[in-house]
Amino acid sequence: MKKIRKSGKSLNRGRRVKKRASGLRSVDKKRFVKNRRIIDVETGNRSDAIVIPEYYQLVFSDIHDVHGNKIYKKYVLDSKSFRRRAICSSKELIVGKDFNQQYEALQNILSELEDEMKSVIKGHSVFFWLHLYRRIAPCLSNDLGANTSEAVTVNVRQQVEQAIKKFGSLSSQDDYALSSEIDFDLILGGLLSQLYKRIFKKDVVSFFERELKVSRQLVLTDFSIDDVFNIYYVEGLSYQYWYISAKMRSLGKGVVLSVSGLGDVNEERTKKQERLILDFDRRNEEDNIQLGIASNVGTYTASNLKEVNSPHEMIAVAYINSFRYTAKDLGLDDLPKEFSPNYIPWFINANDFYKSHSYLSQKFFKKFGFGLLELLQFAGFLSNYIMSDDPRRKLVNESMGLNYYSKFQRGYCVLSHSAEEIKSSILKYYNDLKISGCVQESELESQIDAIFEHVFLNEDKQKNIGVWSRGPQYVLIGIEKGFLCDSSSWHFLIQNMFYGLRHYDPKSIKGHEFESALADILKDNHFDVVMNSFVIRKEDIKREIDVAVRIQDNLYLFECKASERPLNFDIGNPKTISSRIMDFKNKLEQAESLKEFVLENKIGNNYDLSWAESINYFVVSPFTEWVWDTSPDLWTECKRFPRLMSVHGAIKYLTSEKSKLVS
Incomplete structure (x- = not known):
């Protein structure tokens, strides 16, 4: 596309x-x-x-x-x-x-x-x-x-x-x-x-x-x-x-x-509050899902629609077309150019998502009774089933055309098949791929009943649905003689699937996962990542650099903060916001102290940063974060970018810096 x-x-x-x-x-x-x-x-x-x-x-x-x-x-x-x-x-x-x-x-x-x-x-x-x-x-x-x-x-x-x-x-x-x-x-x-x-x-x-x-x-x-x-x-x-x-x-x-x-209700905002809120809203709107998805635990997965021979890995998500993109914008050449569908396609790479979150597998299975790998495999197979009525057909690399028009336009489709027919087709495709070595072996066959039930909406589950939280989500809704399959539900179902896990990361693996994800995304955007999860040593002192980028003779240090963001952040819970501000204050101080250490020690036992004429520091979160003050230590010199930024914000800032320095 x-x-x-x-x-x-x-x-x-x-x-x-x-x-x-x-x-x-x-x-x-x-x-x-x-x-x-x-x-x-x-x-x-x-x-x-x-x-x-x-x-x-x-x-x-x-x-x-x-x-x-x-x-x-x-x-x-x-x-x-x-x-x-x-x-x-x-x-x-x-x-x-x-x-x-x-x-x-x-x-x-x-x-x-x-x-x-x-x-x-x-x-x-x-x-x-x-x-x-x-x-x-x-x-x-x-x-x-x-x-x-x-x-x-x-x-x-x-x-x-x-x-x-x-x-x-x-x-x-x-x-x-x-x-x-x-x-x-x-x-x-x-x-x-x-x-x-x-x-x-x-x-x-x-x-x-x-x-x-x-x-x-x-x-x-x-x-x-x-x-x-x-x-x-x-x-x-x-x-x-x-x-x-x-x-x-x-x-x-x-x-x-x-x-x-x-x-x-009138808001009596001060000028400072007005600026900060407008800036937060702007950044939040810019941080769209096309770049990637941040799960509720704070691990980030890039939205990777690449040339693959494994269409079962691509979970097709219907996303509301509020910008009114047309068929021409979407590259759907066999449809009228000005046709504007109500939903547009977005994809989650199930394999990439699993790799980013595999450290949660044991806790996930203990809580839900089925595996994370198996759920994501099921999602990929069912997603293809929804789009093609046959999971063995390739979704990616095909012309979306009529298939898109007839099924993606509404964000859902209706399958006049029984649950057993759907599960049987998915398992047949899975077994075909397993024989050819094209899919990771799993316990999907023994767990498919439990997974199917997990994504299926019934009356007992209705009472737990939250309106403002947009969760839990269910992809399958029973109708007479079949199912309504809601592709738009994959987004929040996958994003929020880890709510309720406790003590799931005792070895702090997710921090390194986020660091690697940020480094890979910056490399994909043609930035020179010179360090990633690297411990620098100066005599007996050690400091870790999460991600470091070089643009000419300028060094940019990015400290990564992969922390859960409670759901009630979205409705402004005062305790949640206050606690989050304190966490990021501490992280920013840590990032600033790293900058000062590197300034004073440009050459160490295992590194040489003597080329760096200027050093800048930032904290990156998987989410759009609230920046609580206009003080200079929270903003870059141009005041357009906060030092506390999202992945998308980091890309925009570095792009701006590269453009300014190269010109």
């Missing part, structure tokens, strides 16, 4: 609709009778006779055209009113002087918003809501609030989907059916046939009906216009949920809060 290019057109937020819910666009109903070659995106089938829309498109477009004002009311006005009422009822607690009381009051409002989402979502199945929600484009109405950026969009949508998986029904499966087994007049609660009969001739309606029968796709049945209103209402509530969590993050960073008469 080509490298993704940002399209100015796709990034233009001005295109978002203010006075009606942005998402499904109006559809020109007449264009569907043109004689041209097209693709049915649900099935991947081609037709040379007539353009076939996805079954829901005309109905949803009509609902948006006719009921735009009602959608806007539910989406923007009603969700905002609910949040404001909740704030007003807790106003005295939020503006009180007790810091912990303020935080708890805001946390209680999150619970109220969850309960309101639950009241809507519980009326339908998990499949119903995911099917509906993933057909609404991932962008937010600007009227929801001051920040509707791409990063916020991703956050809001992930929260909606966690709420759907937590509160949607798994026992009731009567609100959808196979198009081949349902009367045409019952699809979308009858709205489909009513609209088609109104705008098309009888022979065209008959054609659509026959095509739907043949396609055997899952369609919504127990459906009404209110369901469209409600899914927008839930997304609006999720935005308000994000709004409250953003205030909690600011509170955790020491910002004073006040409440307006309407029920809005």
